């Protein structure tokens with residue numbers, strides 16, 4: 001009898017000493033992850049990160065341990081030593097990052113297990129470890145996202161999360177042509193997108209108003225074509241070295257950069273740089289910057305056009321019959337492809353309203369040959385579906401379903417960017433200070449409550465994923481980018497990651513309100529949508 005009660009007491013002591021119970025806030029963090037994971041179960045205990053907690057990993061984890069250590073150092077102030085190893089008694093008080101073969105997790109899935117002594121993230125590939133790390137950061141106190149040291153305790157609820165994405169293509173696009181954004185601004189945008197498990201960053205590098213990537217064989221493209229922007233600001237461009245650094249920065253976050261050179265329309269910045277490319281384009285009065293063409297007695301043809309700082313679309317084109325045209329295209333695409341390690345080259349192809357239809361079709365076929373010769377896969381806006389597109393190309397749907405459906409019928413994969421749901425340059429409502437409204441007003445629920453897989457006559461297996469474009473006519477600063485992206489990018493990240501049956505607006509609305517604290521901790525100047533009850537960060 002004595003022994004039995006002694007055993008019971010010892011058991012009770014052991015339970016209270018090491019099975020501390022998670023507080024409601026710690027439990028809430030575990031339950032409010034965005035994008036919503038496939039499975040998440042907490043058993044109510046806690047693990048505490050402290051100054052002795054280490055990161056335990058193996059070299060095949062790639063850049064993930066270093067990324068994690070850097071984020072945690074900034075907010076906790078602890079050392080975050082990275083040690084080589086997997087599980088052992090020394091595995092206690094550690095965050096363990098391990099590759100482990102698992103048939104159900106795919107290339108980007110992961111399992112995250114938290115018990116009282118350790119956190120363990122396992123995945124088939126480093127990308128999965130990176131997504132497990134993002135989830136781990138979300139289940140920590142929101143202060144972990146700040147870039148200054150605050151006091152602990154750094155508590156995590158114990159439990160398990162098993163997760164993998166719905167779509168392989170989870171992207172956003174940034175238009176740096178209409179207004180130029182600096183390398184630092186683009187990096188911050190990529191970093192924020194990666195936190196929501198996006199894996200593609202499409203850079204719209206050229207348009208009528210600006211040419212933003214250095215091309216060594218055609219230097220005027222940036223010297224002249226990069227010298228202004230919408231509204232007449234000073235513009236700018238990325239040197240090839242800067243572009244390469246951006247690509248590397250993205251790769252550390254498992255984000256593939258997709259460069260776009262918009263052809264054969266949206267091309268005035270090139271026509272203003274090289275007269276031999278101009279087959280007689282008339283630059284609209286509104287936004288026309290007096291240039292060589294204006295002063296010329298010869299008029300347009302073979303003379304550089306004026307620079308353009310307005311926002312009309314669809315009025316410029318390359319001319320197939322001009323001898324310089326295809327040399328220009330192939331030099332540019334070759335240089336951009338050789339700087340880009342990712343497998344994609346986006347050739348634009350949209351709104352070529354002044355290109356003859358038969359020329360347009362030939363252009364697209366010739367672009368495809370050049371892209372294939374560079375070892376890349378061609379992507380174009382949906383209009384390229386008018387040419388003989390097949391399973392070697394990807395079509396980006398934005399407006400008219402028929403083009404995407406036709407291309408998919410010939411085997412092309414489709415990226416879903418319907419303007420009425422995904423265009424993050426649309427205003428939230430009639431009072432929004434930034435943005436356009438030609439497609440729709442898009443509130444945070446409009447960006448959330450749609451299923452990418454509902455285009456009539458489009459086979460679900462054709463859908464590669466979802467991409468949210470941020471066009472740049474009305475935005476000029478990092479604050480503007482943040483305001484239009486957040487919180488709608490968060491909605492779209494969940495659309496692309498989480499399986500349709502697990503998504504529900506009411507449930508998302510509550511998680512997003514809770515998540516407001518993390519947006520605040522990241523210093524994001526978001527649109528505080530009235531549809532959401534935003535929880536504020538408590539600072540210490």
Ligand code: TNX
Pocket residue numbers: 313350351381398423425436471472473
């Ligand atoms: C349409 S969508 C465009 C862009 C504009 C955008 C503004 C597409 C392929 N072309 O050139 O910037 O609308 O919302």
